[in-house]
Amino acid sequence: MIDARGLVCPMPVAMVQKEVKANAPKEVEVMVDDQCAVENITRYATNAGYAVSVDKEGTDYRLTLKK
């Protein structure tokens, strides 16, 4: 799981990009605490061919990226 809580854009997307480029995983979980990061990761992951689901957990968001 990528923990990008407390990081502002573009860092959360950069962390996801690094993981996707390095390992091309079929599934990735990302934790963020910023709505802007949710939007940016969703856009990046969708463009990279992932289906994205978002679950709100308190003030955090859990994004599940699946290919």
Next chain:
Amino acid sequence: MKKVNWIVVIAGALVGLAAVLLTALGNPANMGFCIACFLRDIAGACSLHGAAKVQYVRPEIIGLVLGSFIMALVKGEFRAKGGSSPATRFVLGAFVMIGALAFLGCPLRMVIRLGGGDLNALVALIGFTIGIFIGVQFMKRGFSLRRNYTLGVTEGTILPVLMLGLLILVVAVPSLFKFSEAGPGSKFAPFFAALGIALVVGALAQRSRLCMVGGIRDGMMFGDFKLLYGFVAIFAVVLVGNLITGHFNLGFAGQPVAHSDHVWNLLGMLLVGWGSVLLGGCPLRQLILAGEGNSDSTVTVFGMIAGAAFAHNFGLAGVAASADAAGGVPTAGRIAVVIGIVFVLAVSLLNMPKKADA
């Protein structure tokens, strides 16, 4: 996805329209909106510097912060957070301001100047893009000013409350402040019209995440051009507005509140681009984030105000060309820009992940 992109385009178009409108209502030419100039004017109005030509309590800044604050509250996105290298951010904010005032404009005014046909802004755009490119290289390799943390609500409301206080004071006791009698500070749109327009723009910028740095940065890092649409929309609307109103003047010479010191226009905005990438957004975005409760951005705004005061107290700011003089960036300003570039390089290098973390 398309919906989000249209929000950015609409926000950009409205910012452009607001800039044209504010200029028509009395703001300085090609300065409908300029975060650097307006923070500098507020610094002057509060006697933080003594440059008599740039002193005015700009309601645009108040409106942007409060518009963002209200929209963030309405949308449930207000969150008090901070603690991500605040002292570093303060100094970065100050140097971003010094770079912007060498060129005589923040990234937003750079786009507005481009829309007015000012080719000096094209030179600045080249420097700005180079600065962002350098910053992105560090970002790609793991640069970070570290995580922020959830803080008490008070911490997140500091800038909105200060702006509200400033608004009340300037309306109730204007004699507390200094107001320019000549120069850019003496040119302004009617106070409440500017405040109202800025409230709307602040709210829209909060929703759309509009950022002059983000567009180029995300394009370089992720091939994501969403924010760049906003940048282009501002340019297009300002260009059309200037063509309709007869204010379009293509060239380097005779541009309002500008100079043609090309090397220092380029390096000043290189500093702004690089510094803003490290900060996570342009000066406009910092105001909007501060309105959302981000106290790191509040500290950055304080740094920008301090930078503006330094720029004018120590003769660092660019001097606009006039009929008698070519203007340009004074030697002290050139030295300050170089020191700023060295500082952002040091911050970039010293905040890379350690080998064990990479």
